[in-house]
Amino acid sequence: MNILLVYPHYPDTFWSFRHALKFIGRSASFPPLGLLTLAAMLPGEWHKRLVDMNVRPLTDEALEWADYVFISAMTVQRTSAQEIIGRCRQSRVKTVAGGPLFTASHDDFAEVDHLVLGEAELTLPLFLEDLKNGKAQRLYVDEQWADLAHTPIPLWNLIDVRDYASMNIQYCRGCPFDCEFCDITALFGRKTRSKTRGQLLAELESLYLRGWRGAIFFVDDNFIGDKGKLKREILPAMIEWMKQKGRPFYFYTEASIDLADEPQLMELMVEAGFEEVFIGIETPCEECHDEAGKVQNRNRDLLASVKTIQRAGLQVHGGFIIGFDSDPPSIFDQQIGFIQESGIVTAMVGLLSVIRGTRLYQRLAREGRLIGEDSGNNTDLNLNFVPRMEPDTLIAGYRTVLKTIYSPKNYYQRIIRLLREYRPRRPRTFHLQPGYVRAFFKSMLLLGVVGRERIHYWKLFFWTLARKPRLFPRAITYAIYGFHFRKIAEKVQSKDLLDRSGI
Numbered sequence: 001m002n003i004l005l006v007y008p009h010y011p012d013t014f015w016s017f018r019h020a021l022k023f024i025g026r027s028a029s030f031p032p033l034g035l036l037t038l039a040a041m042l043p044g045e046w047h048k049r050l051v052d053m054n055v056r057p058l059t060d061e062a063l064e065w066a067d068y069v070f071i072s073a074m075t076v077q078r079t080s081a082q083e084i085i086g087r088c089r090q091s092r093v094k095t096v097a098g099g100p101l102f103t104a105s106h107d108d109f110a111e112v113d114h115l116v117l118g119e120a121e122l123t124l125p126l127f128l129e130d131l132k133n134g135k136a137q138r139l140y141v142d143e144q145w146a147d148l149a150h151t152p153i154p155l156w157n158l159i160d161v162r163d164y165a166s167m168n169i170q171y172c173r174g175c176p177f178d179c180e181f182c183d184i185t186a187l188f189g190r191k192t193r194s195k196t197r198g199q200l201l202a203e204l205e206s207l208y209l210r211g212w213r214g215a216i217f218f219v220d221d222n223f224i225g226d227k228g229k230l231k232r233e234i235l236p237a238m239i240e241w242m243k244q245k246g247r248p249f250y251f252y253t254e255a256s257i258d259l260a261d262e263p264q265l266m267e268l269m270v271e272a273g274f275e276e277v278f279i280g281i282e283t284p285c286e287e288c289h290d291e292a293g294k295v296q297n298r299n300r301d302l303l304a305s306v307k308t309i310q311r312a313g314l315q316v317h318g319g320f321i322i323g324f325d326s327d328p329p330s331i332f333d334q335q336i337g338f339i340q341e342s343g344i345v346t347a348m349v350g351l352l353s354v355i356r357g358t359r360l361y362q363r364l365a366r367e368g369r370l371i372g373e374d375s376g377n378n379t380d381l382n383l384n385f386v387p388r389m390e391p392d393t394l395i396a397g398y399r400t401v402l403k404t405i406y407s408p409k410n411y412y413q414r415i416i417r418l419l420r421e422y423r424p425r426r427p428r429t430f431h432l433q434p435g436y437v438r439a440f441f442k443s444m445l446l447l448g449v450v451g452r453e454r455i456h457y458w459k460l461f462f463w464t465l466a467r468k469p470r471l472f473p474r475a476i477t478y479a480i481y482g483f484h485f486r487k488i489a490e491k492v493q494s495k496d497l498l499d500r501s502g503i
Helices: 018-024 033-041 060-065 075-091 100-108 120-132 184-188 197-209 227-244 257-261 263-272 286-292 302-311 331-342 359-366 391-405 408-421 436-446 454-467 469-500
Strands: 002-007 047-052 068-072 094-098 114-116 167-169 214-218 249-255 274-282 315-322 347-351
Touching (some): 002 060, 060 075, 075 100, 197 227, 274 302, 315 391, 331 408
Parallel strands (some): 214 249
16 A cells, blocks of 8 residues: 555644744644654555645645545645645545544535544544455544553654654643633543553654654643643653753643642643643633633633743743633733733734534524634634624724734733743753754844844843843744744734725
8 A cells, every 4th residue: 555644734823833934944833743643553564655735745746656645634724635635536546534624524525535533543443444354434433532552653754854843742632621612622522641651751762763852842732631640650751761861852732721730740841841831821801711611710810820830930822812702892902911911922812713513613503603614713804603792893903912912012022021030940951953043143134134123123132141141042032933923913914904905
């Protein structure tokens, strides 16, 4: 068998970091972990190739070579996935599809030959056995949850690590919380399932032997779902491994805000090499947390929690949502004020999306308020539901938030505020990556000479050298991130203007 694994193109969003990646000469933030893991589950004697369309195009030659094309995608990749499926049909090559997009919306893809849904550890073996016996079915579904102790190490040899800014690892699946707007519990359940200590160390070792040095993203939707296991087993093992290897990596992940209540856990994470954590803040509005059932954010001082995490040595990145039924008219000013005061530099603010499989989708369907499918891009201004707030007011307010928080003055103020609060516990072992020096000089040219933020860039430049010299690389990195975020914010402004002009 010749198996071609194809990862669709990811559109330009906050998460793509596409404009920032150009500074370091990388093509994508991180590789398609799901397909690399699935590849390791396929028979060893099969020939495998991977095409990440965020790195290079899908050629006709590759399609002609393939007996089967395996596609995995998220909702935001729907358009690209449809194009790939169409090309496969034209080339008469059979397709096998899975991943979040197809699991949630498999009825939309009648042209796919085989749908292997849910968790591949459960459904892929069934498909492979049927394929071997010449009776492969079209649809494979299993409502159970997989035991991650059987998940193999990804086939890293299918990619060139130099194409990516970061590598990635999945340690656990599932989340103990069940926020109304989130589909994670529908995809992975509420009980946190995780890999063993041995598995995790083996994955770290595999990346180390591949020559990778630098960032690794733990893609877990809530890394701290099982706090006890982390404190007893996982983090102590990571700390020892990192010491033995000379601290070759630094880590970042996603977690819930109750991390702030766990000083020992934060201390262990920092000692293990974690430097950044993405947290779903969503909103400073308490009524909105009540509405969404986001219990972990309720009845707490969110601003104080953020600062506690920053002072523990973890930089906080934040997700924010506008468009809840409970949003008051003042929500736009509240969001701006919270983001500025918190020092959350990477503040990803999006409009509420109604995703299939969520409790929010079910509720709005009952209320007759659904008006389309979610695009997966919460910055594209295409509401797929009828909001309580007047839509024009909601979109105009959202545009104001982005324009304000990503104006050079406000953005660079947040960088300095973060650097004042952030307390790194140890110097990072610096590994000079290809492109870093070029990125530094490119930032001085594009941001410090020709950019409209040049005054703020040089203020940050010299302030950091004088006050926080250890954090100078981080300051330049955030300046480069700001270039990307402003590009996304500008795209939001121009899209709305084009729509209103009738184009």
